[in-house]
Amino acid sequence: MQTATTDTAFQARVAAEADREVAAFLAAHDDDVRALAHRPAMARLLALAAVFTEPGSGYFAQETLATAMRRCLDRLETLQGPTGLFDGTNLSSPPDSAFTLNDACLAVRLVRATETPDHLLAEVDERLEAIIATSVDAMVAGGVHTPNHRWELSAALAQINTLHPRQDIGARIEQWLAEGIDQLPDGMYSERSPLYATAVTNPSLLTIADATGRTDLLDHVRRNLAAFLPWFNADGTVESVFSRRQDQWMQFGAAPFLHLYRRLAAQDGRADFAAAATWLARLPLHEPAKLLALTRLDPWLSAALPADPPSHAAALPAPLAPAAAALESCGAYRFRGAGSVATVFGGCDPLVPGVGSGLATNPTFLRFGHGAAVLSDLRLSRSFFDLGPFRSQDTVRQGGVLVLAEQLEANFYQPLPPARQRPDGIYALEHEGRFSAGMEFSSRAADVHWLATEIRIKAAGGEVGLDIGFEGTHTAFALELTFQPGGVLDGVEPAGAHGTFQLLGGTGTYRVGTDVIEFGPGLPADPDTPATYNPGESYRYLGGTNAAGGTKVYITGRTSGTHRFTVRGYTLAD
Structure with a gap:
């Protein structure tokens, strides 16, 4: 070659x-x-x-x-x-x-x-x-x-098969490939995971293509790499909040993408992939000894890249920093402007089987960064039958606005009809959505309680506006803002545990160096609206949590009407 x-x-x-x-x-x-x-x-x-x-x-x-x-x-x-x-x-x-x-x-x-x-x-x-x-x-x-x-x-x-050629090996490979590559319309694979895209799927498809001559498989790799381009962060990570695997809870380092972009940048002569590879090469190399083996066996990896590197080492190159990007099938959207980047996530999977591996369940619906100041997780808790934080089940665009929505229901059950009653009192064990019990829920009339939450998000010019509206049950909510540690908060009051604060009115700020994130307005304290995050019974029953780590600020209120909040970034003059 x-x-x-x-x-x-x-x-x-x-x-x-x-x-x-x-x-x-x-x-x-x-x-x-x-x-x-x-x-x-x-x-x-x-x-x-x-x-x-x-x-x-x-x-x-x-x-x-x-x-x-x-x-x-x-x-x-x-x-x-x-x-x-x-x-x-x-x-x-x-x-x-x-x-x-x-x-x-x-x-x-x-x-x-x-x-x-x-x-x-x-x-x-x-x-x-x-x-x-x-x-x-x-x-x-x-x-x-x-x-x-x-x-x-x-x-x-x-x-x-290249070492021990056998007819049944090739037939078995074709049997797996006949299922079709699990690629979503926007280029992500069905697991939506940067970890598995870099560690398994893309390298595997490259290997199969090279070993079998199935060059059509490279198109899947190209589409996936193109889909990831807007989701890299200047700190050397790549967004993973939309993943269905364990990296949805991680800050996933971008370095494993290097050899993938480098291979296809050289093979295809793509300037956007070359820009990504050049930027990624500034990070510490991932598994350098394995990368050395790959470069020895794949001449494309050791080839000179087809485009000049970006001029400013600290900045993301243009192909990695478009003004807007979307992964519609993942419910993920990204907006850049005025030195800020906002990531909106509304693509959680339904929790019908409960929280488990293979589902996108991260309740973070907004991330916002301005330079070194990072709001890593914005989440919404509601005191509604211990069903956990807001997870959008329906995300749509309405012009320049993203609308995230969820409706929760919880039941109280009436007595069984006479025809379903048993003298021994032993009834079918069923799961009714919150818990399981031997009560044959499916045979009972129910009194339904519901709470609908809608979050309308507009991001433009380094500012994000959020309108959070509620219908149904009147209860408490807590908007949780989690900032990456290392900055200074202003305008907030201590609230309970160390490192936890509450915004009781006006706006608050979080500053790292000269980079500032302003947020608010706050709402008055109320003993019936606690400043706390509730992961839901599915976690707490086992003593677990999905709480984000970092410096936390809460804004609390009641689930009536619509509450408007703003997050914006700016830089102080030197």
Whole structure:
């Protein structure tokens, strides 16, 4: 495969950071290999193989790595089960084994691409070859349990098929691919997760495309990377509030996107992807030793990028900072202006099965940043039958306004009709939406209580206006503003726990350096409207919470009529 001129500076940096990664675990963790699970044991072996085979590495052809490499191989052979699969949280797991086998195949390819014969590399090749061969039957027959597992498993099979060609392997890959790639209309995958997009789906689709010639799969990667462009943050993170996986609760670092943008920037000659790759390269490299292995095997990754880098290192390049962006299928919207960025999220999934893995349930409906000052989470609690915070179930655009809406219902139940009564008093155990009980709720008449909440949001010129309206039950609400720590609050009063405040009138400010976020107006205190966040019974029953961490300010009131609030950013004069 021919590419543009090699980017020698990038290659040298990757090799140097890979050396540091390897040096760190050799110094601190060389003796702990016997405690490693299969995936980190294989990742370590791949890292060692990457620097051992890299002429620009300080570990190039260093036999001092032999002991560490053999310990990793010993550990992998010990952990591989009789079927050829590996155990983890998921026992005898084809998809979990696929992560390890993908790295194993990568290591074998790396070893075989090394021109100089070496007895240690020959041993690594032979022992990994045996591990891979033992797994084939189980991997071909095995199943999955998350959307991305299909592609990780298929990627492993595609690599295995280049080493052990079998007709049934190709047929199995096609069987998985025939389900269709789970890509939403706006380019996100069904899990809506930057973590799984970078760790699994996109790398897997690239691997399958390269190994099988299915170049159509690259179009899915292109669409996903294009969809993510507006969602990077100047602090080196990428927005994940809309994810259906665990990263919806995290500040997800953007560095894992680097090799994806770099590959397709070089292959397609795309200036927007090149701008993203150049900006991402300013961050600490993610898994540099694995990146080194990939650059050795994929010439596109080591090619010079097709466009000049952005002129200002601290700023996001233009392709990553449009004035507005939307992921309609995720209910996510972003607005930039006057040095501020506002992110609106109204795409929570229905909680019919309850809070659980695989659902988007983050109740943060607004994030707002102005320079170093960041309002990381704006949430709304209501004292309504312990059903938890506001989560929009219906988000629409009305001109320049986003309308987020939710209606909650809770019931009191009437006596069972005579025909459903039982002499023994034992009735069907049912879940009625809040709790479960042996009361056969579905056979009872109900008195319904309801509360409708609508939040109208307009973002423009570095300012966000919010109209929060209620209908139905008259009860208390608490608007919770959570700021990233490190700034100074003004205009607020202490409220209960340390680090918790309340805005009782007028406006408050949060300042970091010269960057300021102004918010308000506040509302008077009322003993019946507590300044607190309630995650809902589904969390509290188990002693859990989904509370955001940071400096908190509450504005409290009653669920009657409409309340108008404003959040805006500005910069103080030096």
